[in-house]
Amino acid sequence: MSTSTHRAWLEAELFRLLEFGRDVAHPRGGAAVLGDRGEPLLEQPVHLWITARMVHVYAIGSLLGVPGCRPLAEDVARGLRTTLADDEHGGWFSAVGADGRPVGEAKSCYDHAFALLAGSTAAVAGLDGADALLERAQAVFLERFWDDAAGMCVDTIDRDWTTVDPYRGINGNMHAVEAMMAATDATGDVAWARRAGRVAGRVATVAAAHDWRIPEHYDAGWTPLPEHNRDRPADPFKPYGATVGHGLEWARLLLQVEATLGHEAPPGLADAATRLFDRAVTDGWAPDGAPGFVYTTDWSGTPVVRQRMHWVAAEAGAAAAALARRTGDPAYEAWYARSWDYIEGHLIDRDGGSWWHELDPENRPAAGTWSGKPDLYHAVQATLLPRLPLAPSIAAAVASGLLEG
Known part of the structure; x- marks a missing residue:
């Protein structure tokens, strides 16, 4: 993880991933879903979560000085002002079909967390229209999704914001933590990071x-x-059941919250991070004999869905790097190396580009949960996080010249 050769390898993989998504801008605005070879699947809906993630990814590419990334990020971000924007009620639609109509009208924390992340990264990168996007994303998220009494986010609300679904979920809150720390770095408003700390503390406790x-x-x-x-x-x-990849992702996020808030962070986050990581790798890594992390387990740790998702391996590497940096324990260096060996051996598609998003239990490409290769976010971040400090967040750290290599 610490060698210059490995850092150069990560950088080369980052550039390869950015090249894969060069055709992501949808002619209607926003990001197209990408197929196995990076071809835009224009008949599929334009999704908010994919659009926002691609703005984030290519805005980072712009900060890194990769030619073509800035205009691509701005082109995709246009969809957040037009195609996906609900100008009548505020916020954004989760998806818009080829006919220009929303695909379902419920609005989710998960999607809007990525809009907040996209606005934050775009603002740090100085993209055209980014300040207005970030202002809108902050206002909507704080007014509609943040429940200050609970110290958590609600999950889903109907289009005109009149009815909050009684379901509450961890997935949206997890991505809200990342987005809220990025918002602090983009705006200087530490209240966002303090909200992230409240969520992180509650998740560690439960x-x-x-x-x-x-x-x-x-x-x-x-x-x-x-x-x-x-x-x-x-x-x-x-x-x-328990999502193995989320145990890994939360391990990293808890350390980032700790680094961001310092003495204001909830106590015990580093210990919780180590325990989450250890549980996830104990339950999830190769329980059926084949390498790779299973998707989910039951509450005793028995695998339920044995498919191997690309994002889980990406988060394993990022979490191991964070723990190695925080603790100095060489065991995490070993897990980091194991994660990247798996990614190189099974997930990276050197022919078609990007990473296979799903493999079956025998590590063959599959499409039971995911089809195509719509998402660069996890893979791109996996190439960056091991080369960055735990704080500030990715865009702010890159902008400050903190990227190693």
């Missing part, structure tokens, strides 16, 4: 109470719903 397997689903009073979606165990956003 994880400790469940043997470090994080309950993902809750009712309106934040009582866990351990059987939620038992009939849809492979759901891409709200699967049944």
Whole structure:
């Protein structure tokens, strides 16, 4: 992880990933879903989460000085002002179809967290229109999704903001933590990072109470719903059981919250990060004999969905790097190397580009939960996070010249 040769390898992989998405801008505005070879699938809806992630990715590319990234980021961001924007009620639609109509009208924390992240990164990169985008994203997120009494975010609201769904979820809150820390770095308003700290502290507490397997689903009073979606165990956003990759992702985020808030951080975040990581790799790595992390387990640690998702391996490498940096324990260096060996051996598609998003239990390309290669966010961040300090967030750190290599 610390060698100049490895840092150069990560940089080369980053450039390869950025090249894969060069055709991502949808002619209607926003980001197209990308196929196996990077071809834009224009018949598919334009999604808010993909659009916002691609703005984030290519705005970082702009900060790195990669030619073509700035105009591409600005072109994709146009969809956040036009195609996906709900000008009548505010906020953004989750997706818009080829006919220009919303695909479902509910508005989600998950999607709007990525809009906040995109606005923050775009503002740090100085993209055209970024300040207005960030202002809008902050206002909508704070007014509609942040529940100050609970210190958590609500999950889903109807289009005109009149009815809040009683479901509460960890996935949207997890990405809100990342976005809120980025918002602090973009604006200087530490209140965003303090909100992230409240979420992180609560998640660490509930994880400790469940043997470090994080309950993902809750009712309106934040009582866990351990059987939620038992009939849809492979759901891409709200699967049944414990999500191995989220244990890894939270391990990294807890360390980043600690580094961001310093003495204001909730106590015990570093210990919680180590326990989350250890639980995730114990339950998730190669439980059926084949290398790779399974998608989900039940509450005893038995695998439920054995597919291997690309984002889980990406988060394993990023979490291991964060823990190695924070603790100095060489065991995390070993996990970091194991994660990248797996990524290189099974996930990176040297022929078609990018990474296979899903593999079956025998590590063959599959499409049970994900089809195509729509998402560069996890893979790109996996090439950057090991070369950055734990704070500030990625865009601010790159802008400050803190990227190693």
